[in-house]
Amino acid sequence: MSASDALDKHEEGKEDASEGGELLYCGGTNWDTIGRKATVAAENLVSPNRVRPLLGVDIRFVASGCFVLVTPGKLAEGSTRTFRYQPSSLPTVVFGLAKHKIVGAAAGRNHTVVIADDGKSYAFGFNKHGQLGTGSTKNEIEAFPVASLVAQATKVACGADFTVWLSSADGSSILTAGLPQYGQLGHGTDNEYNTKDSSVKLAYEPQSRPRAIAAFSEKLITKVACGTNHTVAVDSSGFVYTWGFGGYGRLGHREQKDEWVPRLVEVFQRQNVLPPDAVVAAGSVSSACTAGGGQLYMWGKLKTTGDEWMYPKPVMDLSGWNIRCMSSGNMHHIVGADDSCISWGYAQYGELGYGSLGPKSSANPKKIDVLDGMQVKSVACGLGLSLIVVDRKNIGGRLDKLEVYDGGIAEGTADTKDAAVKDTAKKRTTNSSSSKKRKQEESSAESEDAVDESGDSDDANGDSAGKNVKRRGRRNAAKTTKRRPLRIRILEEEGAGLVVELMLKPHVESLEFTFSQAALTPPYTQRVND
Known part of the structure; x- marks a missing residue:
């Protein structure tokens, strides 16, 4: 049997899986803050949202790094x-x-x-x-x-x-x-x-x-998944191989050793080889697959605290579930099983989809309540986000009850809005204080110039020779003084633009304005001679 024929046979019976569904999204919406420790809760979608431009569009699968x-x-x-x-x-x-x-x-x-x-x-x-x-x-x-x-x-x-x-x-x-x-x-x-x-x-x-x-x-590889720096592959016989970075036991070989060539994972042999419909996933620091009887196995670093799993272990909380799809992100996981969507792990941006009244993170697999009874067709986990495709069949008007994301930074609740406003006001107050302090220093320099100018005025009424001497002195001083460049300093990011401050000559007041980030070429700080 050729490789092409084997793949065709392996894909038989999957026509139904190619039918599309509705895309749902949960997690962060301010891409500039994802990955940072300090975030505003108002910028996150903590429960699955429909996406306005894709309402009613058939989405077959999703992918995210x-x-x-x-x-x-x-x-x-x-x-x-x-x-x-x-x-x-x-x-x-x-x-x-x-x-x-x-x-x-x-x-x-x-x-x-x-x-x-x-x-x-x-x-x-x-x-x-x-x-x-x-x-x-x-x-x-x-x-x-x-x-x-x-x-x-x-x-x-x-x-x-x-x-x-x-x-x-x-x-x-x-x-x-x-x-x-x-x-x-x-x-x-x-x-x-x-x-x-x-x-x-x-x-x-x-x-x-x-x-x-x-x-x-001489082998036919039928499934593959990649983590940050490691790979998991399955051949046509159901054997599992891993290679790449071995930190935290993500390769499943009971040791933290890098593997430069594919190495067989011993747990998945004999009666525990993977079936043709097995699910394989890899996160940043973990790996997972479904083996005999549909049992989910995971290995690597699965929690922010506690010991890593150095070899594949069954996830007993999901025993008996018919797992259809799975994806792992940096430290969170989502599974589509039976007519439910299940998630768990550490979440900072609401990517687990539990809603405003649910927990932020979960050490154990937990259903996403608003999606209970819906069949999940495809999932993808990224940094601070989750993408879920659900079947529209046999769910009535339940999708219409979900919120719709229109783009931009999520508004959130009234409380989170107030928190965001206070946070922004605090930043502006701090920036305003530093700007005022700088202006006071520049004003003192201007007042000294004003004293010299008042002296010149007195000379104009009397001693013109003294006036000429003072002017020559200032001109000579100007020759030895370096020209102050125009500096652009970013104060804060606001929406799709950047709030910056122009620092000009001492006798020109500081200007503050907003302009489009698309007009900038990194780095965003420029120096221009006046």
């Missing part, structure tokens, strides 16, 4: 010569893919890779480590989709800075490209080298051209 939200989120736009970043709080059509039917997608730290129904793969985003698989290693951004050098692609998964493709081509069922720092590409090396002969600084040679993993040359 563990570090950055791709859609909806920040998109890169522009031409091949110039580009710019444009924040987007709502889903945006990728027009470069409008002519293709996309059947798979994955997102990494700053890149996205998709699979079309004709087996071609396209990628866009950062390509510093060759993670787009285009054969280029230039430190540049691809603002439009470009073709990856993979033939007959069937699935794709992304780590932080690397990509893994599954292919129906004989002898090349799995290919990798990108950063090899921890051996996550599976080729037996991390491509480490010294930047200079006399230097101890290390670098890692990127792999820009997708390369088949030799260890799987």
Whole structure:
């Protein structure tokens, strides 16, 4: 049986899964604050929300990186010569893919890779480590989709800075490209080298051209999932392999050792091999899969506190559930099982979806009450966010009772609004105080100049010679004084713009205004001679 025939057989009976559903979103909405410790609760959606532009649109699957939200989120736009970043709080059509039917997608730290129904793969985003698989290693951004050098692609998964493709081509069922720092590409090396002969600084040679993993040359890989720097794969016989960074036991080998080539996970053998419909997931520091009888196993760092799981252990709270889909983020997990959506873990932005009256985090799996009775078709966890696709069938008008997200920063409740207003007012008061203090210092300098000018006035009525001497003295002093540049300092971020302060010459008052962030080119601080 060829690899193509085997994959066709493996995909039989999955037509129903391709039917779309309604997209729901919960988590942070202010992308500039996600990942920081200080946040405002009003900026978070703590229960699942529908998304205005996608109301009634059939969504087949969702994907999100563990570090950055791709859609909806920040998109890169522009031409091949110039580009710019444009924040987007709502889903945006990728027009470069409008002519293709996309059947798979994955997102990494700053890149996205998709699979079309004709087996071609396209990628866009950062390509510093060759993670787009285009054969280029230039430190540049691809603002439009470009073709990856993979033939007959069937699935794709992304780590932080690397990509893994599954292919129906004989002898090349799995290919990798990108950063090899921890051996996550599976080729037996991390491509480490010294930047200079006399230097101890290390670098890692990127792999820009997708390369088949030799260890799987005679095996058919049917499932794959990627964490930040590790990979989990399943072959057609149901055996599980892991490789890459081994910290916190995320590889499941009872040791924290990096693996540069695929290594068999011993727990999933004999009577415990994975069935064809098994679910496989990988978070930033964890891994998971469903084995015999549909039992969910997890390993790695699952909580912010406590010991890590060095080898796969069953999650007994979910025994007996028919798990349909699963995704793991940085430290939270979401499962679609039976007619329920279940989540747990550490959450800072409401990504568990428990609502304003529910707990913020949960150490144990817990149902999302508002979605109870709904069939979940696809889930994706990112940093501070969760995406859930639910079936519209047999739920009546329950979707109409959910809130609708229109874009921008969430308004929240009256209490959270007040907290946000107070926080903003406090920032402005602090900035105003520092501005006043600086103005007082500048005013004292201006008053000294005013004393000199009053002396000149007296000389004008009498001693003109003294006046000329003072003027010459000031001119000579001016020659030895450095010219003060125009400085732009960011005070705070406000919506899609930046509130900045212009600090001019001492005799010019400070100006404060708001302008679009799109008009700026990083870094956002400029120095211009007056």
